[in-house]
Amino acid sequence: MTTTATRQAVAAAAAPALPRNAAYFRLRAEIEDVFYAEAAAIDERRFLDWLDFLDEDVRYFMPMRRNVKFGQHAALENTALDHGMSWFNDDKWTLTKRVEQILTGVHYAEEPLSRISHLITNVRVLSASPDADAPDEVETDCRFLVYLNRVEYENYTFIGKRRDKLVRRGDGWKLRYREILLDQSVLLAKNLTTFF
Numbered sequence: 001m002t003t004t005a006t007r008q009a010v011a012a013a014a015a016p017a018l019p020r021n022a023a024y025f026r027l028r029a030e031i032e033d034v035f036y037a038e039a040a041a042i043d044e045r046r047f048l049d050w051l052d053f054l055d056e057d058v059r060y061f062m063p064m065r066r067n068v069k070f071g072q073h074a075a076l077e078n079t080a081l082d083h084g085m086s087w088f089n090d091d092k093w094t095l096t097k098r099v100e101q102i103l104t105g106v107h108y109a110e111e112p113l114s115r116i117s118h119l120i121t122n123v124r125v126l127s128a129s130p131d132a133d134a135p136d137e138v139e140t141d142c143r144f145l146v147y148l149n150r151v152e153y154e155n156y157t158f159i160g161k162r163r164d165k166l167v168r169r170g171d172g173w174k175l176r177y178r179e180i181l182l183d184q185s186v187l188l189a190k191n192l193t194t195f196f
Contacts, residue, residue: 018125023132031140031166032123034173039118042195047099050195054092055167055174062087062180062196078181087192088180095195102193109191112151116194119145137176140164148194156189158182162196 018024034053041050054060063078063086079086090098102110122143128135146158165177180196 018128018132021132024125027128027132027135027138028123028125031125031138031173032120034166035120035123035142035164038175039120043116043118045113047102047195051092051096051099053175054095055169055176056092058092058095058175059177060088060090060095060180061178062089062182065182065185067185081179087182087187098193098195107193109193114194115149117147118196119147121145136168138166138173140166144196146194146196148189154190158184158189158194158196160196 038050038053041047041053059081061081063080064084065078068077082089101107102113105111120142123140124142125132125138125140127139129137141161141163143161144159148154148156148158150156160180160182162181163177163179164175166173167176168174178196
């Protein structure tokens with residue numbers, strides 16, 4: 001990609017996709033409430049409730065991140081969906097099995113259960129289909145900080161970015177796609193058992 005093309009791609013990504021009007025802010029507040037309720041379900045160890053936030057066709061993806069030369073970030077920094085290794089590349093069935101494993105009470109990395117707090121911030125609605133007044137599908141991005149404490153002295157902090165796609169199901173929203181970009185090229189925790 002040329003320097004000019006890179007600048008154009010960055011400018012397009014930074015440009016607001018929706019007008020910042022009353023409909024946008026109502027929709028953003030609605031989506032923020034969904035994210036906060038979802039984070040509370042994880043933090044309060046209500047993992048079965050957390051599964052209810054997920055669409056049946058959900059994809060939950062966390063690529064591995066690489067250190068690359070300047071100018072190669074867009075193409076090479078993150079592993080691609082369904083190609084190569086990733087931290088997560090899960091569907092609803094796999095996420096359900098992860099939850100079931102934790103709930104056995106004998107999970108090697110979650111006995112006793114970790115203490116976790118999620119902070120979700122900088123939520124933006126990037127697109128709404130068909131529009132922000134009555135959307136059936138939205139695409140968002142946000143930032144997160146997840147604090148995890150295990151047993152006595154283990155403390156981990158995960159910081160990163162998320163891109164989510166939600167679909168309206170009945171009178172609520174379900175997560176259809178989540179891409180989690182952890183701001184680490186090497187996992188600094190002993191394991192990765194929390195949800196983002």
